[in-house]
Amino acid sequence: MKQRTEILIMILLALLYVASAAAQENALLLYKLKPGATGKVCMDCHVNIQETVKKPFVHTPVKSGDCTGCHNPHTSSHGKLLAADSKEICAQCHATVIPPDARSSHKPVAEGNCMKCHSPHASDNRFNMLRAGNALCLDCHKAMGETIAKVKHKHSPVTTGCLTCHLPHASSKAGFLLKDEVPALCTGCHKVDKPIFIKQHMNYPVAKARCTSCHDPHGSDMPGILYNDVHRPVASKMCSQCHEDATSGSPLKTKRSGSELCKECHSDMVNSTFAKNKVHWPLLGKQGCLTCHNPHAAREKGLLKADLITVCGSCHKDTIQRQEKSLTKHDPIQKGNCMACHDPHGSNSQFLTNKASIIDVCGKCHDWQKHSTHPIGDKVKDKRNKNLTMQCLSCHRAHGTEYKHFIPFPTTSDLCTQCHDQYKR
Amino acid sequence: MSSIFMKYAVFAFVLLAATGASAAERLKQVTAVYLDDKGGALATPEGIACDAKGGIVVADTGNGRLLKYSFKEAGISGGSEVKVQQLPEPTRLQLDSKGDIYALDGKLRRIVHLKGDGSFAGYLDLHGVPAPDPQIRSFKIAADDEVYLLDVLGQRVLELDPSGNFRRQLPFPAQAGFCSDLALTRGGDLLLLDSLASTVYAASKGGTEFKPLSKDLKEYLSFATYLTTDSRGTIFVMDQNGSSLVTLGPDGAYTGRLLALGWKEGQLYYPSQICVSDSGLLGIADRNNSRAQFFELIK
Structure with a gap:
C-alpha cells in the first residue's frame, strides 16, 4: 500500500514537471524566446525579483523560471504586463479555491484580490502569505484585533490562529468561513459528556444547542467567555426560571411562550407597553421579545441581538436603505x-x-x-x-x-x- | 380596413385573456374628507370601510371615534360621529352584509361589533379556537359574513363563522417574514400579505396551505401593510412607507403603481387602509394626512 502511494506521488511529481516544462515549451514557441529566456532573461533586468526569490517560500511558476506563466513579455492590456486581469489571473491555475457548493466565501477571494493576503512571487511565510499567523487577518479585521487584545478571558484557539476554526478562502460547511457548523465545530474540542461540562450547563442537554448564542467565540470579559451582557437568570445559573426542569421530558422547552414568559419578571415593562395605544407588532408575534433580544447573553447592551441598525433593519430595511x-x-x-x-x-x-x-x-x-x-x-x-x-x-x-x-x-x-x-x- | 382593426382587437383581447393579465387601473379623484358633520377635523384615520349601497365608515383613530358618511352622485355627505367607550383606538374596519360595523381596536386588540346605527353590539368573542390565544393583526369579513382573522402569535389565518365559532385554520407559509394583512377574492380564495418579503401568498378556496402568488415585489413596494381586492379580481396592495398603491392582476403579476407621497389632494402620506366598493369607489384612510380620500376606479 505504502509502495503504491509512493509510486503515485512520483507519477504526480513527474506530471507536474512535464506540465511545467510543457508550459515553458509553449512560451518558447509562442514568443520565439531563446532557451532559458522564460525567466532567466527577465531576472537580468528585474534584479529586485532576484532578491525576492531567495525567500524561503517561492511561487511555483517563479521557482521554475516561468515568468511568462503570468506575464506577457511584450504587451498587455493589464497592469504589470499581466497576461490577464489581476483579479482573474490566479484563478487560471487556482480555480477551485471557492468550491461550487460554498456556503460562505472570503470577500477578497470572491473579488479576486488574492494579493491582499499572498505575495505573487515569494514570501518569508508559508503559502506565500504576506504576514504570518493572525497578524495578516487582523490587518483588515482591526476591530476584532482590538477586542481580542483587550478581553479578559481569551479563547485559546483564537490565540493559536484564526485558521483553527476558520478557512481562509471558502467553506462548504458553514457560514463565516467556519470549518464546520456550530456546535459540531465546538464539540470537536469541548467534550460534552465530561462531568465539568454537564455541571457548568446545569445538567441541561445543550450538546446540540448553538454555543454562540451564549458564548463569544473570540473571548470576552465574562467567565466562560459568555457575551458581556448576560441575562440575570443565566448569570445566576437559574435556567429553570424560564425553562422546564433539567430532568423533565422537555428540558429546553420554555415555561411560557412569547412575551408571556418575559412578563413573569419584566411585568412593569410589558404591562406599560401593552397599555399603550400602539404596540410594536413583533412583540405580539410568536417570537415576542426574542424578535430583537437574545434570551441568554449578548454582545450588545439590553441583550439586543445586534446593533440597532441591524436589528431594526432586519424588518425596516426600506427605512435604513433610505438613510444609506x-x-x-x-x-x-x-x-x-x-x-x-x-x-x-x-x-x-x-x-x-x-x-x-x-x-x-x-x-x-x-x-x-x-x-x-x-x-x-x-x-x-x-x-x-x-x-x-x-x-x-x-x-x-x-x-x-x-x-x-x-x-x-x-x-x-x-x-x-x-x-x-x-x-x- | 375596419375588418383588419377588428382582427387585431380580437387577437389582443384573446391574448390578454389567455395570459390572465389585467389592464392597468387608473384613478379619478372624487373628493377628500377632512371634517365630521359638526366641522371637527379628522386626526390620523387608520381605517375605512365602504359598501355597495354607498355607506362609508372612517376610523378617526386620533379622535378615538368612527365617522359615518354616504356616497351618492352628488359626492360624499354626512360625517356623524360614533363613539363608544369599548372602542378607544379604532383601526381597521369591515362592514358585514347587514351593514353592521366591525372595528379592530389597536389598544385592546379585539374586534368590536357595532350595529349599523352605531350602537355597541359586543366584542367578537372567539369560540373553540385552538391555542394559543390569537393576537389579531387584521381581519376580513366575507360576503357570507364568515370572519377571517390574521393571528400573528399563532402564525395562522383563522376562519370563523359569523358568531365567532372556529371553523378551520391555515398556517402562514414557513418562509413568511411578517404577515400584516389578508384578503379574500370574490371566488373565495384567501390572500396573505408578507410585509417583509413583499410577497402575496394565496390559498385556494378550501385549500390547506398558502403558496406564493406574486413574485418578490420589493422592486415596487417599500413596506406594504394592507391588501384588498375588487370585483374584477384586481389586487390592491397598500404600500404604507412608499405612500402609494400597487395593483396586481388576479395571477399576482404587477400591473401598476398609483398615487405618490405628498400632502396635497391626490397624494398620500403613510396611508393605512383602503376600501373598494362594487360600484368602483376607492376610499383611502390617508393616515398622516389626517383625511380620507376618495377616487373612482377606471379601467
Missing part, C-alpha cells in the same frame, strides 16, 4: 441610535415616537428650531392640507431622501413653492 442613499445623513441613524426618536416597544404616537409631538422629538437635538425657524406648531396651518399643522415632517423626511436636507423634492424652491406658490417660476 440619502445625500444628507441623520446623526442618530448613522450612529445606530434608533431609540433617540422611537420607543421600540410601544407608544401612544404614530411611528412609535418617544414623544407625542414631532417638534418635541426633533427638538431634543435641534433646539434651535424652537426659536429660529419657519413658523411651526399647533397654531400654524399647513397650506397644503387644512387638517395639518406645520412641524418638522412637513418639509423633511427624518430618514432621508435622495435629495439634500432630507427634503422630498429636488430643490429647496420646489419645496417652498408647495405652499408659497406665488413664487413659483
